[in-house]
Amino acid sequence: MKATFISYAAALALAFPMAAHAGAPDGKIQVKLLGTAVLPDGGISTVRATSLALPAKTDTSANDNYVPTVAIEYFLSNAVSVETICCTTSHHVDGAGAIAGVTHLIDDILIVPATVTLKYHLTGLGPVKPYVGAGPSYFLVLDSKIGAGGKAALGATDASLKSKLGFALQAGVDIPVGGNGFGVSLDAKRYFMRPLARFSNAAGATLLETRHELDPWVLSAGLSYRF
Incomplete structure (x- = not known):
């Protein structure tokens, strides 16, 4: 995570000097460096296939x-x-409900939440500029693997979470600081994303296939520069 943060900070640091001479609160381009909380659900929405005797109220998070x-x-x-x-974000999936004591069913899930939103900014409110937005998102899963809980509880030797196309809603506010293009930004997104998880044995046979309500809230705050 440290290396990722440094690379993002470096990219933003390079962008700022190039635009420093043209910073303006009504510029065409805005760049933001944000701290972000990714808060997924992860519950099971559908059991698509299983050869296992799952307890009633089996769930995940x-x-x-x-x-x-x-x-x-x-x-x-x-x-x-x-x-x-x-950005990239890393997660694992634990048991919930009837299997709440089982941890790390799927481990080391690395996701790129590729997202594009069309935003509408409310004008005429002075320097504070609230906005709403919406658009498509593709959760590209770069990596995922079986966790200790998946091996012990399900007898699986392999697990994967599939990439998925979804949708995002967005709301936030930009607050200019001075007249040189700098500002503070607060942003909230709600994603609607239902990826598929698959657990299999050493022979490659499917033991369990489930669809999950990943549906994360993504909350961000940080600095902006418009030019």
């Missing part, structure tokens, strides 16, 4: 994570913009 993110925004007009974000 995914752990929270806190990461740095970079957002880049282009203003089509004073009220409309398009924004994308850059």
Whole structure:
């Protein structure tokens, strides 16, 4: 995580000097460096296939994570913009409900939440600029593997979480600080994402296949620069 944060900070540091001579609160481009909390649900929405005798009320949950993110925004007009974000987030899936004591069913899940939102900014409210947005998101799963709980509780030797296309809703506020393009940004996104998890044995046979309500809240706060 430290290396990721350094790379994002370096990218933003390079962007700021290039635009320093042209910083403006009504510029076309805005770059943000944010601290972000990724708060997923991770419960089972559907059991698609199983050869296991699962206890009634078997469920799962995914752990929270806190990461740095970079957002880049282009203003089509004073009220409309398009924004994308850059980050990776890491999680694991634990048992819940009837299997609440089982931890790390799936481990080392690394996700790139590729997201593009179209945003509408409320104007005429002075320096405080609230906005709402919505757009598609693709959760690209770079890595996932069987955890200790998946081996012990399910007898699985392999597990994977599949990449998935979903949707995001967004709301937030930009608060300019001075007249040179700098500001403070607060942002909240709710993702609607239902990826598929698969557990298999050494022979490659499917033991369990489940769809999950990942549906994370993604809450961010940080600094912005518009030019």
